Amino acid sequence: PADDYGTAGLTAKAKLSATTLHVGTLQPxxxxxxxxxxxxxxxxxxxxxxxxKEVAGLTLDLGMLDRTSYRDSSDYQEMTVFNGGLRxxxxxxxxxxxxxxxxxxxxxxxxxLATSYYYGxxxxxxxxxxxxxxxxxxxxxxxxxxxxxxxxxxxDDGGSNVDNDAFGALFTYRIGGHGFTGGYQHMSGDTGFAxxxxxxxxxxxxxxxxxxxxxxxxxxxxxxxxxxxxxxxxGLSLMTRYVSGDNVDRGAGASEGKTWERNTDIAYVIQSGxxxxxxxxxxNATTRSNFQSxxxxxxxxxxxxxxxx
Numbered sequence: 001p002a003d004d005y006g007t008a009g010l011t012a013k014a015k016l017s018a019t020t021l022h023v024g025t026l027q028p029x030x031x032x033x034x035x036x037x038x039x040x041x042x043x044x045x046x047x048x049x050x051x052x053k054e055v056a057g058l059t060l061d062l063g064m065l066d067r068t069s070y071r072d073s074s075d076y077q078e079m080t081v082f083n084g085g086l087r088x089x090x091x092x093x094x095x096x097x098x099x100x101x102x103x104x105x106x107x108x109x110x111x112x113l114a115t116s117y118y119y120g121x122x123x124x125x126x127x128x129x130x131x132x133x134x135x136x137x138x139x140x141x142x143x144x145x146x147x148x149x150x151x152x153x154x155x156d157d158g159g160s161n162v163d164n165d166a167f168g169a170l171f172t173y174r175i176g177g178h179g180f181t182g183g184y185q186h187m188s189g190d191t192g193f194a195x196x197x198x199x200x201x202x203x204x205x206x207x208x209x210x211x212x213x214x215x216x217x218x219x220x221x222x223x224x225x226x227x228x229x230x231x232x233x234x235g236l237s238l239m240t241r242y243v244s245g246d247n248v249d250r251g252a253g254a255s256e257g258k259t260w261e262r263n264t265d266i267a268y269v270i271q272s273g274x275x276x277x278x279x280x281x282x283x284n285a286t287t288r289s290n291f292q293s294x295x296x297x298x299x300x301x302x303x304x305x306x307x308x309x
Contacts, residue, residue: 005074009044019052030061031130031150032102032120034200038208039071043198046076047100057108061118065100070198080197081125081160085292086214086248086257087192091125092159099123100196104130112136126162126194128154130202146172150204154194163190166213168204170221177230181241183221191215205243208263208285209295212245217257219245239265250291259289277305 009025026045027035035042047065067076078096083089104118114134121127130152137145148170156162170183185205187193193213195201205212205219212219223241228234241263248257262285269279283299 002072005072007041007044007069007074009046009069018054019050022049022051023047026063026065028063028102030102030104031116031118031132031152031202032104032128033065033100033196034202036071036198036200038200041071043071044069045100058105059107060105062103063101065102066098068196068198079122081122081162081194082197085192085210086250087194088215088249089191089194090161094124094159097123097125112138121157122196123157124159125157126154126160127157128152128194132202143175144173146170146174148172148204150202152193152202154189154191160194161191162194164193164215165189166193166203170204172223177227179223179225179227181221181223181225183223185212185217185219185221187213187215187217189215192217205245207241207243207261208283208299209287209297210243210245210259210261212243212259214245214257215249216247217245218247219243235269235271237265237267239263239267248291255290257289257291259287259292261285261287277307279303279305 011022011024014021026047026049027042028045028049029035045065046067047063049063052060068079069076078098079100080096081089100122102118102120104116106114106116108114112135116132118130133149135147139145150168152166154162154164165188168185170181172179172181183204185203192215193203200206201211203211203213205221221241221243226238228236244260246256246258250257264284265281267279267281270276281301283301285297288294
């Protein structure tokens with residue numbers, strides 16, 4: 001990328017009752033399309049997005065985008081599908097698209113149960129249907145068990161070979177300041193998982209470096225979280241997790257692809273005084289693989305949230 005660059009975006013917003021129309025620069029965080037904010041400047045999109053919350057507990061989304069601006073770029077470009085690792089996605093004569101359509105909604109049946117369905121399609125490249133269910137079961141005082149289930153079906157839209165079923169399940173037990181999580185993710189079909197390049201996705205094993213969405217990949221996650229507020233130190237938190245993936249299709253005659261990644265975050269947010277809401281995060285990641293680069297990465301993030309009203 002260039003030594004320095006910047007970007008600016010304007011968004012027009014019109015609201016009627018509990019329905020809002022956004023036109024211009026957008027940063028969606030919905031299951032079929034997610035901005036990536038892992039760098040100082042997030043990627044952004046251009047288009048129109050209608051969101052309605054007229055019914056209590058129900059959020060409906062409808063929109064269309066025609067361009068994206070990447071994290072290391074200041075111009076808008078047509079969109080394409082991410083094809084890193086061993087996705088094995090083949091595109092036809094049109095490798096980019098100027099139309100991403102999405103529609104769907106989330107319904108909170110109760111404070112403990114929510115379900116969602118979203119459709120997303122990159123015109124001429126792929127179509128996608130995303131289903132999710134999240135349930136939190138309270139277990140006595142300061143205890144809970146959370147279930148997070150996700151299924152995504154991706155198919156081609158005439159200009160690719162996209163064919164993928166992605167299933168993921170996360171289970172988290174919390175007691176006091178402790179959180180213990182186990183998860184499983186499975187890819188099947190003729191390709192890996194499809195999503196718009198430059199953004200993020202809703203896979204449960206999306207980590208700092210990898211998302212374990214290669215063709216036929218199976219991956220397991222173990223994770224531990226601790227909130228030091230339980231020890232009388234509010235604002236201090238720890239997260240560490242490990243994911244191991246295997247069974248990746250490396251082509252005829254090749255052994256199965258394998259990858260593992262370990263992440264650790266230590267974060268602190270100042271709780272009071274003139275520096276209230278100033279946050280610091282130290283983030284470490286290590287990954288090893290027999291079909292892509294081995295990486296060791298450290299990030300130090302300073303953030304500040306300023307309430308305006």
